[in-house]
Amino acid sequence: MNPLDPHGPATGSPAAHPSVPPGSAAQTPAADAATRSAATADTPVGRSRRTAELTFVVGLVLVGIVVVLALVSFVWTPHPPTRPDAAARLEGMSVTHLFGTDRFGRDTLTWIMLGARVTLLVGVVAVGIAMLIGVPLGVLAGMTRARWLSGLIMRGNDLLLAFPALLLAIVFSAVFGPGTGPAMVAIGIAAIPAFARVARSGTLQIMGREYIAAARTANRTPLQIAIQHVVPNIAGLVIVQASVTFALSVLAEAGLSFLGLGTQPPTPSWGRMLQESQQFLGSRPELALWPGLFIAIAVLGFNLLGDGLRDRLDPTLRGRS
Amino acid sequence: MSAPLLSVRDLTISTGSREIVHPLAFEIAPGERLGLIGESGSGKSLTSSAVMGLLPSEMSARGTVALSGEGANLLERSESSLARLRGNRMSMVFQEPMSALNPLMRVGAQVAEVMRLHRTATRDQAMTRAIDLLDQVHLPDPAAAARAYPHQLSGGQRQRIMLAIALANSPDLLICDEPTTALDVTVQSAVLDLIDEQVAARGTGLLFITHDLAVVARVCERVMVMNRGRVVETGTVDQIFTAPQHEYTRGLLAASDLTATDDRGRLFTIATAAAYPGAGAPADAPAARVTGETQPAGASVAEQTPAAEAGEQSQPAGTSAVGRAEDREAGGAWDASGKTGRDEPSDTAHLIEMSGVVKTFTRRAGLFRSDRVEALKGIDLNVRAGGRMGIVGESGSGKSTLLSILSGLETPTAGRIRVGDVVVDPEDYSGLTAMRRDLQIVFQDPYASLDPRMSVAEIIGEPLRSMGLDGAERKDRAEEMIEAVGLDHDSLTRFPHQFSGGQRQRISIARALVTRPRILVADEPVSALDVSVRAQVLNLLADLVDEYSLTLVFVSHDLGVVRHLCSDVAVMRSGEIVEQGPTDQVYDDPAHDYTRALVAATPTIHAALNV
Numbered sequence: 001m002n003p004l005d006p007h008g009p010a011t012g013s014p015a016a017h018p019s020v021p022p023g024s025a026a027q028t029p030a031a032d033a034a035t036r037s038a039a040t041a042d043t044p045v046g047r048s049r050r051t052a053e054l055t056f057v058v059g060l061v062l063v064g065i066v067v068v069l070a071l072v073s074f075v076w077t078p079h080p081p082t083r084p085d086a087a088a089r090l091e092g093m094s095v096t097h098l099f100g101t102d103r104f105g106r107d108t109l110t111w112i113m114l115g116a117r118v119t120l121l122v123g124v125v126a127v128g129i130a131m132l133i134g135v136p137l138g139v140l141a142g143m144t145r146a147r148w149l150s151g152l153i154m155r156g157n158d159l160l161l162a163f164p165a166l167l168l169a170i171v172f173s174a175v176f177g178p179g180t181g182p183a184m185v186a187i188g189i190a191a192i193p194a195f196a197r198v199a200r201s202g203t204l205q206i207m208g209r210e211y212i213a214a215a216r217t218a219n220r221t222p223l224q225i226a227i228q229h230v231v232p233n234i235a236g237l238v239i240v241q242a243s244v245t246f247a248l249s250v251l252a253e254a255g256l257s258f259l260g261l262g263t264q265p266p267t268p269s270w271g272r273m274l275q276e277s278q279q280f281l282g283s284r285p286e287l288a289l290w291p292g293l294f295i296a297i298a299v300l301g302f303n304l305l306g307d308g309l310r311d312r313l314d315p316t317l318r319g320r321s
Numbered sequence: 322m323s324a325p326l327l328s329v330r331d332l333t334i335s336t337g338s339r340e341i342v343h344p345l346a347f348e349i350a351p352g353e354r355l356g357l358i359g360e361s362g363s364g365k366s367l368t369s370s371a372v373m374g375l376l377p378s379e380m381s382a383r384g385t386v387a388l389s390g391e392g393a394n395l396l397e398r399s400e401s402s403l404a405r406l407r408g409n410r411m412s413m414v415f416q417e418p419m420s421a422l423n424p425l426m427r428v429g430a431q432v433a434e435v436m437r438l439h440r441t442a443t444r445d446q447a448m449t450r451a452i453d454l455l456d457q458v459h460l461p462d463p464a465a466a467a468r469a470y471p472h473q474l475s476g477g478q479r480q481r482i483m484l485a486i487a488l489a490n491s492p493d494l495l496i497c498d499e500p501t502t503a504l505d506v507t508v509q510s511a512v513l514d515l516i517d518e519q520v521a522a523r524g525t526g527l528l529f530i531t532h533d534l535a536v537v538a539r540v541c542e543r544v545m546v547m548n549r550g551r552v553v554e555t556g557t558v559d560q561i562f563t564a565p566q567h568e569y570t571r572g573l574l575a576a577s578d579l580t581a582t583d584d585r586g587r588l589f590t591i592a593t594a595a596a597y598p599g600a601g602a603p604a605d606a607p608a609a610r611v612t613g614e615t616q617p618a619g620a621s622v623a624e625q626t627p628a629a630e631a632g633e634q635s636q637p638a639g640t641s642a643v644g645r646a647e648d649r650e651a652g653g654a655w656d657a658s659g660k661t662g663r664d665e666p667s668d669t670a671h672l673i674e675m676s677g678v679v680k681t682f683t684r685r686a687g688l689f690r691s692d693r694v695e696a697l698k699g700i701d702l703n704v705r706a707g708g709r710m711g712i713v714g715e716s717g718s719g720k721s722t723l724l725s726i727l728s729g730l731e732t733p734t735a736g737r738i739r740v741g742d743v744v745v746d747p748e749d750y751s752g753l754t755a756m757r758r759d760l761q762i763v764f765q766d767p768y769a770s771l772d773p774r775m776s777v778a779e780i781i782g783e784p785l786r787s788m789g790l791d792g793a794e795r796k797d798r799a800e801e802m803i804e805a806v807g808l809d810h811d812s813l814t815r816f817p818h819q820f821s822g823g824q825r826q827r828i829s830i831a832r833a834l835v836t837r838p839r840i841l842v843a844d845e846p847v848s849a850l851d852v853s854v855r856a857q858v859l860n861l862l863a864d865l866v867d868e869y870s871l872t873l874v875f876v877s878h879d880l881g882v883v884r885h886l887c888s889d890v891a892v893m894r895s896g897e898i899v900e901q902g903p904t905d906q907v908y909d910d911p912a913h914d915y916t917r918a919l920v921a922a923t924p925t926i927h928a929a930l931n932v
Contacts, residue, residue: 210770214832217728218784219757232774 056308062301066294070116079107081114081268099290102276108290114268115291119250119298122184126249127242129188130195135238137192138199139226143207154200157193165190165252173261180253180269183262187252191245198241202234236310243306247299254295270295324389326351326526327372327411327494331384334367334376334550342367342550344384351389351493354520354527356541356558358534358573360851361822364550365530369496371396372528373413374403388494409439411494412487414516416502418479422471428482429455429467435489454485458515476716477508481515488519494526501536505715505878510922513540532852534577535924538562546570562926571597576856578926579881587863588856588885672840672872673704673727678736680722680896696722698896700736704889706839709866709873711887711904713880713919718893720876724844727874728762729753740840758788761833765845767825771817777803777828778813784836802831805868806861823854827861834865841866842874847882859886880923884908892916 078098093100099108137157141150169186176182206212206229215225256262257271265272270291277287325348334342342364349355359365371382374395386395388410395403407413412435415421423431432454433447442450448467455463458481471479480500487495497516501509517540520527531537537544537558544561546554546569554567565571572591575581581597583589589597680697696719704710714720725731727738729745738745743756761784764770771780781802782795790798796813803812806827817825826846833841843862847855863886866873877883883890884904891901892915900913911917 210764210766211772213725213730214762214764214770214829215772215783216730217757217760217762218832218836219754219787220783221787224786228775229772233772 052308052311055304056312059301059304059306059308062297063305064301066116066120066298066301069113070120073110073113073117077107077110077113079110081106081110082266093286100284100286102273102287103280108273108287111268111273112270112290112294115270115273116294116298118180118263118267118269119253119295122180122187122253123246123249123298123302125184126188126191126252127246129185130191130245131238131242134192134195135199135231138196138201139203139230139234141196142200142203143222143226143230150200153196157196160189161193163190169252169256169261178261178264180263180267183253183256184249187249187256190252191249194245195238195241198237199234202237203230206230206233236313239313240306240310243302243309246306247302250295250298250302254291325349326353326389327528328387328389329368329372329385330387332368332371332386333383334364334371334380335383336380340550341380342371345547345552347545347552347555349494349526349528351526352524353543354529354541356537356544357528357530357547358532358537358544359547360532360573360853362549363547365547366498368547369413369498369528369530373407373411373496374398374400375407375413405439408435408486408492409441409490410492411496412490412492413496413498414480414483414487414500416499418476418483418503419471421483422479424471427468427470428474429469432467432482432485432489435486439490441490450489451485454489455482457488457519458482458485459511475508476504477512480504480508480512484512484515484519488523488525491523492525494528495520496528496530498530499532500529502531502533506880506924507715507918507922509536510924513924516540533924534562534574534852535926535928538926539924539928546573568594571595573852574926577852579885580925580927582885587860590856590860591853670706671703672706672708672741673702673710673874674737674739675700675702675723675727676737677701678723678726678738679734680719680726680731681734695896697726697733700896700898702891702898702901704840704872704874706872707870708889709875709887711883711890712874712876712893713878713883713890714893715878715919717895719896720893721844723893724762724842724874724876728760728842729756754787757784758836759838760840760842761836761838763826763829763833763841763843763846766849767822767829768849770829771825773817775816776813777815777817777820780817780828781813781832781835784832788836798835799831802835803828805834805865806831821854822850823858826850826854826858830858830861830865834869837869838871840872840874842876844876845878846875848877848879855882862886880908880919881925892919 087105099112101107102111137153141153144150165186168190169183172182172186173179212225212229215229220228253262253269254271254274257269258275260275262271263269273291274288274295277284277291280287327349328346329348330346331344332342332346333340333344345368347355357365357368367376367380370376372386372395376382382396384396387393388395388406391406391410395406422428426434429448429451432451433442433444436442436447436450437444452463452467455466460466460478460481466474466478466482471482474482483500500516501512504512513536516527516529519525527541529537529540541558543555543557545552546561546567548569554561554565554570556566561570562574565574569591572589572594575589575594575597576591578597579588581589583593583596678697678700679695682694682696684692684694700719700723702710702712702723712720712723722731726733727740727745729747732747740756741759743752743759745756746752775783778796778799781799782790785795785798799813800810803810808824808827808831812820812824812828817828820828826849829846841862846862847858850858859882862873865871873887875883875887887904889902890904890907891898892907892913893899894915900907900911900916907916908920911920
């Protein structure tokens with residue numbers, strides 16, 4: 001799969017989480033709710049709450065590892081990052097170099113810690129760009145009564161979606177020069193359509209609810225309805241999308257850096273570490289192992305955290321006892 | 322009587338460690354019709370699922386379920402051996418015919434499928450028999466119907482298809498789980514007749530599950546009442562309906578009888594059921610009127626006796642009494658409202674005036690084609706200040722569209738709506754602001770009309786925010802309203818999902834009344850509620866309408882509810898008002914055929930008991 005494509009798994013993932021017990025949604029108002037209320041009574045909810053809790057904790061721990069590494073790197077690293085130990089090149093794991101060293105004698109653990117900063121920065125900025133542009137567009141497209149406007153937004157969206165994200169990144173690095181900045185902006189822009197789609201479909205669903213009609217009869221303006229009713233109610237979907245996008249940005253940044261289009265030397269980046277380790281795969285496989293492992297930790301962590309957060313934010317799961 | 326067809330002993334259903342259905346036992350003799358009554362959550366649907374072996378996987382059943390000729394306990398049989406019984410010796414009709422049918426398969430093939438699966442017919446035989454069956458369930462042009470897809474049929478027709486499928490292999494036991502709840506009354510009546518006829522013709526045992534006492538009285542011989550997973554009472558229809566032994570049964574009976582009121586003119590609830598005279602009481606009324614399935618004769622007796630004692634307290638009295646006398650003079654129902662308008666000085670200004678309201682929806686049917694659907698075809702409707710206007714009609718009659726237009730949520734294609742001094746126009750924001758201070762709505766679905774992410778205080782206070790009130794004032798008003806609708810103060814900090822349907826509808830009412838409107842518009846506010854809760858919410862509405870001297874516009878498909886609550890009624894069908902006038906006049910002496918059909922089709926306990 002193209003690591004730069006943030007859309008593939010994104011569309012499938014919200015549906016894949018059975019946090020809402022089947023049949024609990026109001027199917028028919030007049031329906032006899034016997035089975036419904038009984039089915040949601042406690043067991044399935046309890047079970048999904050427990051898994052949600054576990055998912056959340058595991059995700060938090062994994063993300064926590066990455067965040068702590070990044071934060072600690074600002075005040076302390078095992079070895080000074082700028083002064084490689086030329087005497088100890090390509091060393092294996094030892095007490096002085098916990099994760100070993102690379103061909104210049106740089107301490108791998110130190111570089112992993114520094115790479116975590118870039119990883120988080122790219123994730124936050126890319127998700128921020130995508131969310132801040134995509135969600136308002138999607139909500140607008142979902143709420144507007146002007147068909148041409150929603151058509152315009154969604155067709156523009158399709159256009160962006162059809163545009164290969166990798167191509168976007170290459171164009172950006174050609175125009176602005178390769179670097180972390182252009183890379184994260186490119187990743188962010190490429191992820192806008194996913195947010196816009198999720199936000200729009202969520203909004204369309206919410207707009208059909210009677211509480212929106214109630215808010216309108218309470219004389220709320222469209223902006224107030226969007227902020228008070230629509231956004232909180234689609235927040236769960238958006239958060240899941242954000243976590244997936246965050247994980248994909250981590251992958252995308254690593255991929256771009258691997259190709260030389262992302263973070264440039266001397267700034268440490270997991271993707272570039274992977275690339276540099278390539279020629280030593282036979283002799284020092286752990287050089288590839290460590291950055292690979294941490295990319296996996298970050299990706300998994302953000303995915304799990306997103307799922308967990310979504311369930312925690314749902315008051316229908318939270319309030320039951 | 323010979324050995325029972327179905328015998329259930331010590332049936333217990335539990336999920337995890339919690340017991341949902343407590344040990345219960347019942348038997349159905351061959352050809353017997355047993356009704357199972359209960360409110361939502363009583364476990365009646367679970368009981369039937371357990372018999373069919375269709376319990377959700379997280380639930381487990383213990384006990385014995387034995388079908389005659391099948392030997393041992395069905396609960397211990399494997400899924401595949403149960404599958405051989407289902408659709409063959411016992412079959413089921415579900416509530417929602419649309420979701421029970423395969424949308425991508427022609428209905429004839431679906432009827433034939435059940436015969437081929439059980440190898441009771443070859444492919445060709447099955448198809449011929451399927452068309453035969455469609456004829457038996459009275460589908461017009463069965464051969465053509467067999468080639469139709471489910472979405473091309475109406476709800477009632479789909480339910481007939483379901484019944485044809487269920488009866489295809491002439492089962493010994495038919496389980497109907499709320500088969501008519503999703504249908505309109507006139508359709509319900511025909512489907513019930515059909516079930517009646519087919520079950521009788523085949524000698525099939527019937528387990529009929531419903532929350533509607535009137536329906537069960539019409540179809541069944543014996544009734545079992547369930548409450549909170551227990552069978553509280555079993556008996557013949559006559560025993561249960563005329564001499565209920567258990568408190569809950571009596572309560573349920575009292576609460577579902579919309580014609581009986583206590584000495585304050587309010588409906589009986591489970592709590593006040595002790596004073597209920599019983600459904601059998603009006604049976605003393607002249608038999609001549611009762612045979613015609615119309616209940617008015619018996620009903621008016623029940624209503625008027627306590628009302629007379631209470632004097633002014635009973636609510637259809639007062640303003641409407643004047644109007645009623647006059648309209649009787651006026652004769653025709655058509656000019657009734659116009660007449661009152663001219664003659665009574667106090668009524669010179671109608672509070673709500675709708676004239677020539679037309680709404681046409683354009684639906685795109687293709688690239689260059691579009692369908693026009695006329696939802697409203699020129700509605701003229703006036704409501705005087707303090708009036709209680711009921712709007713009845715079946716699904717698709719346009720009553721909800723009318724409300725949307727009245728409340729400024731939709732733009733009419735043509736016509737004029739005036740509320741108070743404001744001409745309603747969704748484009749005119751300041752006009753709407755003024756109008757919405759006066760007119761508020763209670764919505765139908767208590768599960769969808771409250772934002773799940775807001776606390777109850779925020780929900781109730783929302784209309785006040787638009788009026789620019791600050792937080793403290795909103796809180797005071799919310800507290801006042803939550804008390805007025807009979808909920809605790811702590812409710813304000815809780816979230817909607819922590820409340821039951823009835824409580825949510827109270828919250829919805831509180832939200833509607835927090836702006837102190839003059840007009841309350843209610844869109845089927847009780848149709849999603851259980852019978853016992855329905856009575857409470859209707860009483861609350863009546864109390865609040867009195868207390869705040871509201872003008873009420875009440876939309877419902879349920880004629881009984883409208884009769885109880887409203888002084889005037891307009892009957893709608895396919896976008897038109899076919900008849901309007903004072904409630905009693907329209908119900909007792911309908912001028913239009915459709916009204917007559919509607920009144921006749923509405924099941925009532927009195928009618929069912931006297932057939």
